[in-house]
Amino acid sequence: MYLKVTGGSVPIDGGYDTLIPQFIKVRQVFDSTMIDDIQAKIRDEVQKKGIRVKIKPGMRIAVGVGSRGIANLGLIVRCLIDELQNLGAKPFIVPAMGSHGGATAEGQAKYLKSHGISQQSMGVPIHSSMDVIHIGNTSSGVPVLFDKICCESDLVIIVARVKPHTDFKGPIESGLCKMLAIGLGKHAGASRLHKEGFEEFHHVIPEAAKVILNKVPVAFGLAVIENAYDQTAFIEAVEASQFLEREPILLDIAKSRMPRLYFDDLDVLIVQEIGKNISGAGMDPNITGRSGSMVDQGFIAPTIQRIVALNLTNETHGNASGIGLADVTTKHLVNSIDFPVTYANGITSTVPSSCNIPLVMNNDKEAIVVAMKTCNRIRLEEIKMVWIRNTLSLEHIWVSESLIPFVKSRTHCQVCGEPQFIKFSDQGHMIPFE
Structure with a gap:
């Protein structure tokens, strides 16, 4: 059983033609010890x-x-x-x-x-x-x-x-x-x-x-x-x-x-994909600081105003448990949800809020803009944003230009390229950073 989301764009102040900052590739360095054989x-x-x-x-x-x-x-x-x-x-x-x-x-x-x-x-x-x-x-x-x-x-x-x-x-x-x-x-x-x-x-x-x-x-x-x-x-x-x-x-x-995000606070975290193969919570609360259980966790994670979840992984087979931890998502993700499978997890865990559907926008571009415009106490030109593929893949991330001075001050972070704008398809879907 799948929920089909329909409807046009929701009116927002100033429309959707918000200037999204450029992003720069950053490498986070962690312990790389592994078993060879x-x-x-x-x-x-x-x-x-x-x-x-x-x-x-x-x-x-x-x-x-x-x-x-x-x-x-x-x-x-x-x-x-x-x-x-x-x-x-x-x-x-x-x-x-x-x-x-x-x-x-x-x-x-x-x-x-x-x-x-x-x-x-x-x-x-x-x-x-x-x-x-x-x-x-x-x-x-x-x-x-x-x-x-x-x-x-x-x-x-x-x-x-x-x-x-x-x-x-x-x-x-x-x-x-x-x-x-x-x-x-x-x-x-x-x-x-x-x-x-x-x-x-x-x-x-x-x-x-x-x-x-x-x-x-x-x-x-x-x-x-x-x-x-x-x-x-x-x-x-x-x-x-x-x-x-x-x-x-x-x-x-x-x-x-464990990996982590080496930041104290962020305005917007863009998560390209969530899924049960990534974390039991879709996106790991040990990384995002958000848990569906509402138990005081004490996670060592940045304070994040808005989280955007763009897609489900193929490997999660429609299980969107943890989508409730995001603030904004996309019609594409919601149309990929297998609700009986997702709800089975939420009911068994006694945390139905983990299956709640956040704001659903027509495409990735709209979702990112809405996340930016709902942040408090910021100037858009100074907004602190990070893009990650998922909460398992944190070696290479992309950060907005406002975070570069912070990155350069950290021994565990390295700037790896030149600023780039997010690229979107004609349908408004984000073309993922490498």
């Missing part, structure tokens, strides 16, 4: 004494794989599968993505396939089901539900990216424990835990994971950390007994590798 690294991790001893010939092992946009995900999963098979095990893959993929077994299998995870590419079956088992309650009485197929396997292994969460802060955020509690809780389990509210997640997630670790034969988790350039920087096989102790340390490592 992923296959060798995974082999070494699986061969660790505490890990290898858990794998016995003939074991049916469920490998939980989520829906996050992990770099090299297909390679990482295939290397893990190969190592398990080399040890004589019989692995298979289970989607571990809560309510994503439209909260259906077919949708989740399709989502994995879009990330290169299929029976053909992995050489093992994909068993996708939304059936869960009530395996116990947390110390505060919250029911914990877990994937039925995983409960019936000999062992469970999860592949998870460890990173700061987009809706809450705590010693354990996105990673191994969340993959167990939310990802393999499937739609029912994810929905139940989200009812506790994000303000409780800092202890709900570890408590639910503790119940699972006591009830389910979880062998280990393959923790992945990426650098600021969306490259695989760190992989570690963590024994199940070490999840609660090790994950806070891994989260600190992940935070140190």
Whole structure:
């Protein structure tokens, strides 16, 4: 089901022929440490004494794989599968993505396939089901539900990216424990835990994971950390007994590798594309400073008056969760939304505002102009604007001329070119900067 937006331009003071400033390409410098040989690294991790001893010939092992946009995900999963098979095990893959993929077994299998995870590419079956088992309650009485197929396997292994969460802060955020509690809780389990509210997640997630670790034969988790350039920087096989102790340390490592925008405040941030493959929130609140949960986050991010979201990524398959964090968007983006899929996320997370539709303009040019004209306490000739492709791609950004003195004063920023005007097609769609 798709909403078709119609209508002409909304009248605004002075019309749409506003002078948009020139932009200059800027390079932001981050830690670029990465793993050169992923296959060798995974082999070494699986061969660790505490890990290898858990794998016995003939074991049916469920490998939980989520829906996050992990770099090299297909390679990482295939290397893990190969190592398990080399040890004589019989692995298979289970989607571990809560309510994503439209909260259906077919949708989740399709989502994995879009990330290169299929029976053909992995050489093992994909068993996708939304059936869960009530395996116990947390110390505060919250029911914990877990994937039925995983409960019936000999062992469970999860592949998870460890990173700061987009809706809450705590010693354990996105990673191994969340993959167990939310990802393999499937739609029912994810929905139940989200009812506790994000303000409780800092202890709900570890408590639910503790119940699972006591009830389910979880062998280990393959923790992945990426650098600021969306490259695989760190992989570690963590024994199940070490999840609660090790994950806070891994989260600190992940935070140190995160990209950011090196600005204190901005008037307009233009985001070329948002999507679930970019962030669970479409555009990462750790970058924009905006979270749909309304929980006090303390993000290290610039204060931004207006955010413009121009497009959805192809990989998000119409899921526009997080569009509510923007102030202005385009008819093109709204016409690309798959509302049932988007709303499934908003309802499950209990944050329906993340699916709210902001001001919808006919095209990119109108959207950018409206964002500029709704900023407060500025002179348009001094407006501070930044264009990014998405919140994962922050090495090369484009900034308005007014920000150049600031850029030149920062050791982590470099001016890379000459000023250019934004180019638009005849239909008013922005031609993205390189």
